[in-house]
Structures are given as C-alpha cells and as structure tokens.
Amino acid sequence: MGKLDKFKLPLKSLSLGTHVFEFQLDTPWFELMDGPDVQKGKLNAIVRVINTGNLYDLRFELSGGVQVPCDRCLDDMTIEVDQKSQLFVKFGPEFFEESEDMIVVPEREGELNVAWFLYELIVFSIPLKHVHAPGKCNKTMMIKLKKHMAGPKDEEEAEVDFTDEEDFEAADDNDPVSGSAWED
Ligand SMILES: [Zn+2]
Numbered sequence: 515m516g517k518l519d520k521f522k523l524p525l526k527s528l529s530l531g532t533h534v535f536e537f538q539l540d541t542p543w544f545e546l547m548d549g550p551d552v553q554k555g556k557l558n559a560i561v562r563v564i565n566t567g568n569l570y571d572l573r574f575e576l577s578g579g580v581q582v583p584c585d586r587c588l589d590d591m592t593i594e595v596d597q598k599s600q601l602f603v604k605f606g607p608e609f610f611e612e613s614e615d616m617i618v619v620p621e622r623e624g625e626l627n628v629a630w631f632l633y634e635l636i637v638f639s640i641p642l643k644h645v646h647a648p649g650k651c652n653k654t655m656m657i658k659l660k661k662h663m664a665g666p667k668d669e670e671e672a673e674v675d676f677t678d679e680e681d682f683e684a685a686d687d688n689d690p691v692s693g694s695a696w697e698d
Contacts, residue, residue, distance in 0.1 A: 517546055518629045523572075525603060526624025528565045535561040539578070539632060547629065551637045555580030557595055559632050570603040572628075576635055585643055587651035587659070597639040601631065 523535060537559040544553050557578030564571040576597045581590040605621035612618055619626050645651070 518627060521629040521632070522625045522627045523561065523563060524625050525563070525565070525570050525619065526605075526621070528563060528570075530565050530567055533563045533565070535563065537561070537632070539576075539636075547633050549633055549637070552580050552582060552633075552640065554582075554590070555595075555636070557636065561628060568604070572601040572603060574599040574601070574628075574631065574635055576632065576639070580636060580640065582640060582644060584646045584651060586645045587653075587655045589646070589652040589655060591644065591646050593640055593644055595636060595639045597635055599631075599635050 521537065539555065539557040539559055541554045541556070544555060555578065557576055557580070560575040562573040562575075564573070574597075576595055579592045579594050581592055583589065584591045600615060602616045603619055603626055604616070605624070606618035608618070608620055610618040617626075
C-alpha cells in the first residue's frame with residue numbers, strides 16, 4: 515500500500531448520504547508530497563462526501579498552520595490556514611476536468627485520491643506576499659541580504675534603511691539579479 519493510499523476516497527462503495535473523512539497533514543506528509551511551495555506544516559483536513567446518487571459533492575475544510583520562508587528575511591514564518599472548498603465528482607469513461615469544480619473520474623476505478631487537492635488548497639490559501647510582523651524579521655539575515663543587494667554602482671541604495679519596507683521593496687524591484695537569488 516502506498517503512503518498516500520489512505521487519501522483515496524472509495525466513492526463507488528459509499529452509500530447515499532454523507533460520509534466524513536479526516537486526515538492529519540504534518541511535515542512528513544509534506545515531504546511525501548514533495549511540492550515546491552510548502553514543505554512544513556501541521557493541519558487537520560476534513561472531507562465530507564455527500565453521495566447524491568448521480569454525483570458526489572465533496573466539501574473540504576482545512577485548519578492549522580504551515581511554515582514558509584518570509585519574503586523579507588527568508589526565515590520560516592507560520593501562516594494560519596483556515597480554508598474551505600467544494601468539488602463535484604461524477605463517474606465517466608476517463609479522467610477529465612469538466613470545469614474548475616467538477617471532475618470526472620473513471621467509473622472502473624471508482625475512487626479519487628484527494629492528496630493533491632488538499633496540497634493545492636493549502637498553497638492557494640497562502641497569501642502571495644508574506645512577511646513577518648514589523649520588527650520580527652531575522653536581523654542577522656537582513657544585514658546579510660542588505661550587503662548582498664547593495665550593488666557597488668549605487669551608493670545611495672547601500673544607505674537604505676531596511677526597517678523601511680517601501681525602500682526595501684523598491685530596491686528589490688529594481689534589481690533583477692537579486693530577485694533571482696530569492697529562488698535559491
Ligand atoms: Zn522575516
């Protein structure tokens with residue numbers, strides 16, 4: 515049995531009505547998923563499956579927190595996740611995404627693995643820009659980044675006070691070289 519097999523919802527064998535599945539998503543789970551956006555966290559996921567007879571109405575509820583690098587100092591920061599989503603599933607000959615919230619699953623398989631849905635829902639719930647609260651960034655790292663970003667050509671940029679967020683962002687936007695360094 516694969517490690518993600520427990521995320522397979524046995525749709526075809528579910529009786530009419532509501533069925534509740536609960537999953538714990540922790541750091542070992544994120545390591546299994548091996549996605550690029552989030553690698554650490556601890557969340558509780560509830561998936562309610564309502565079998566209406568001609569389709570399955572899936573209600574996802576996620577709560578907990580994930581650790582992602584702060585945009586400004588790159589230290590981990592915790593982001594609270596409290597996210598809901600809905601997905602409709604029906605059976606057909608082949609797997610097919612009919613629309614954003616309606617998918618077709620092969621009837622012969624009769625099941626759906628929701629591990630990636632849960633992962634994507636977590637990623638979706640993280641704000642595009644995430645930084646520590648003012649004054650909470652890793653100061654040592656900030657000084658290193660400041661040295662790295664201050665190019666020799668622009669003396670004025672080197673004097674930028676990094677406690678001023680606007681100045682910091684302007685320096686970031688104008689420097690594509692340091693921009694790519696964030697990917698490392
Ligand atoms: Zn920070």
